[in-house]
Amino acid sequence: MLSSTPHPTDPAAASNSLVFRRQGILFVVSAPSGAGKSTLLNSLRQTPDFVYSVSCTTRPARPGEVDGEDYHFLDKQEFERRIAAGDFIEHAQVHGNYYGTLRETITRNLDAGVDVMIDIDVQGARKIRGDSERIRTALADVFIMPPSMAELRRRLMKRGTETAEQIEIRLGNASKEMEAWHDYKYTIVTGAIEEDLVKFRAIMWAERYLSRRLALA
Numbered sequence: 001m002l003s004s005t006p007h008p009t010d011p012a013a014a015s016n017s018l019v020f021r022r023q024g025i026l027f028v029v030s031a032p033s034g035a036g037k038s039t040l041l042n043s044l045r046q047t048p049d050f051v052y053s054v055s056c057t058t059r060p061a062r063p064g065e066v067d068g069e070d071y072h073f074l075d076k077q078e079f080e081r082r083i084a085a086g087d088f089i090e091h092a093q094v095h096g097n098y099y100g101t102l103r104e105t106i107t108r109n110l111d112a113g114v115d116v117m118i119d120i121d122v123q124g125a126r127k128i129r130g131d132s133e134r135i136r137t138a139l140a141d142v143f144i145m146p147p148s149m150a151e152l153r154r155r156l157m158k159r160g161t162e163t164a165e166q167i168e169i170r171l172g173n174a175s176k177e178m179e180a181w182h183d184y185k186y187t188i189v190t191g192a193i194e195e196d197l198v199k200f201r202a203i204m205w206a207e208r209y210l211s212r213r214l215a216l217a
């Protein structure tokens with residue numbers, strides 16, 4: 001999936017006489033909880049020129065969350081069975097629950113030239129960076145920063161999906177996670193959703209036109 005609106009001078013346009021092919025890009029997005037990442041990802045998912053990889057988790061579903069769309073909600077036993085079976089490209093414990101990315105979704109789409117988006121924490125991103133050459137070549141990692149800790153607290157409280165104790169855990173984890181921003185290729189400080197969307201889209205399009213990703217068919 002190279003371009004939804006091909007243009008004759010577009011090096012990625014399938015109708016051009018010069019036909020370029022490429023592997024899919026693995027967009028990794030991390031952010032402390034409440035940084036505005038979910039709003040951004042939900043907006044990006046409205047224009048689906050990539051596959052969103054639905055993670056598995058042992059966390060209970062929040063009101064309104066849909067199994068198979070937001071997460072695959074598993075019990076601990078099933079999650080651990082899948083770890084043992086090698087189903088995850090990475091998994092981690094975050095805020096006291098298991099979260100994991102299914103390997104098959106990633107590799108199948110990347111091989112087919114389809115871009116994949118994963119929303120994972122900083123531990124998961126670190127594991128992805130240490131994966132095979134093939135995965136590292138596909139990687140474009142983006143860190144989403146909240147404008148301030150005070151704003152993060154305000155957003156978490158406004159969301160109202162966590163208890164006061166859970167909010168404190170998440171804020172404590174957030175300041176640690178934010179130290180990892182410089183390990184990411186891109187960092188966006190969140191502001192108005194429209195602006196965040198433009199910035200993220202700019203990153204996606206620039207990554208798609210990297211010469212090193214293109215090969216003449």
Ligand code: 5GP
Nearest residue numbers: 033055091092094099100101119120121124
């Ligand atoms: P939440 O419970 O708020 O949906 O997510 C909590 C954290 O878990 C977020 O930082 C999110 O990025 C992370 N997360 C979600 N899915 C995965 C995953 O598959 N692997 C890892 N390592 N982290 C994940």
